[in-house]
Amino acid sequence: MSRAQVISFAMPEFPDVRVIMPAGALGPVEDEPFLDHMLRRLAISTSKDPNQEWAEKYGTDFENETFMINTACYCDKNDCPWGIVCSCPQSAFxxxxxxxxVTFxxxxxxxxxxxxxxxxxGDRKAWKIYLRLGTEINKRRxxxxxxxxxxxxxxxxxxxKGGGAGQNAPNFWYKPTDFKVWWxxxxxxxxxxxxxIRRTTLERIFADCFVSLGK
Ligand SMILES: [Zn+2]
Ligand SMILES: [Zn+2]
Known part of the structure; x- marks a missing residue:
């Protein structure tokens, strides 16, 4: 098996163990549960206090040169990459x-x-016409x-922190290939x-994240 077909990574929780498996061995190509699972693993591994902040559920705040993971934030503050919201003046609308x-x-x-x-x-026929008319009017505004x-x-x-125009910073950011996840x-x-993203690519991404933790 060529190197590209093999996934190999250390598990921070078990420093003596090195996992080696065929790429894709864990499941199908596009795989939300796998992404979900690995994000939780990464959060637990990087959290200073995984129980206190319930990192497995909410994630944690950690960043190095390879990746960033960050809890969701809804603070609406313009100095927070995750919580910043639109502050356009009325004249922008x-x-x-x-x-x-016209005015609003x-x-x-x-x-x-x-x-x-x-x-x-109860007048179903009239309502059908009414709703169709509404759709037509909305096309005119x-x-x-x-x-x-x-x-x-x-x-x-x-x-x-990986966000962009009208887009908050992501909750996971793999910097080498600019792969981002929001939750x-x-x-x-x-x-x-x-x-x-393919399952095999995700496996490599997370393997690299764990390697970057130096464990
Ligand atoms: Zn915030
Ligand atoms: Zn705005």
């Missing part, structure tokens, strides 16, 4: 009805005026959000990746 720019209130009123009163409840604030235009502080509140929930 534009609303259009039939191609003409006019934009809302346009819909109400065009659609008219609701049908009687559009909105545009110009990227004005730091977060929307460049990512601001988020860009310093919502805890590992595994609504996870987003910046690209599709």
């Amino acid at each position: 534009h609303y259009f009805a039939d191609g003409i720019e 209130d006019e934009w809302m009123a346009f819909f109400d005026r065009e659609i008219g009163p609701e049908p009687k409840s 559009t909105e545009r959000h110009d990227p004005v604030c730091d977060f929307c235009s460049t990512g601001g502080i988020a860009a310093t 919502y509140k805890y590992i595994g929930r609504d996870m987003q990746k910046n690209r599709r």
Whole structure:
């Protein structure tokens, strides 16, 4: 078996053990459970107090030259790469009805005026027409959000930790190939990746992460 087909990594929890297995031995190609599992392992291995912060569930905050792992944050502060949110002024938001720019209130009123009163409840035929009309009216009103604030235009502080324009810093960042994962509140929930990735590639990524811990 060639070197490229073999995965070999140490397990920080068991310093005397070195795991060697065929690449892909653990399962299918695109594999969320595997990603999920390895993120938890990595969090436990890098946490200063895995029980206290429940690293297996929420992750932990750790970074070296190879990777970064970070708990989710919803602080809304513009000095936090994970919690920064849009702070565009009102003038960055534009609303259009039939191609003409209007105020937000006019934009809302346009819909109400065009659609008219609701049908009687239970009148299924009338409701069907009403809902179809609503879809048509919505095609006639559009909105545009110009990227004005730091977060929307460049990512601001988020860009310093792997984020980008309008995108918070990820919760996992493998730096050599710029592979990123975001999760919502805890590992595994609504996870987003910046690209599709093969199981064998994930195995190499995590093997490299554990090696980078020098254990
Ligand atoms: Zn924060
Ligand atoms: Zn913004």
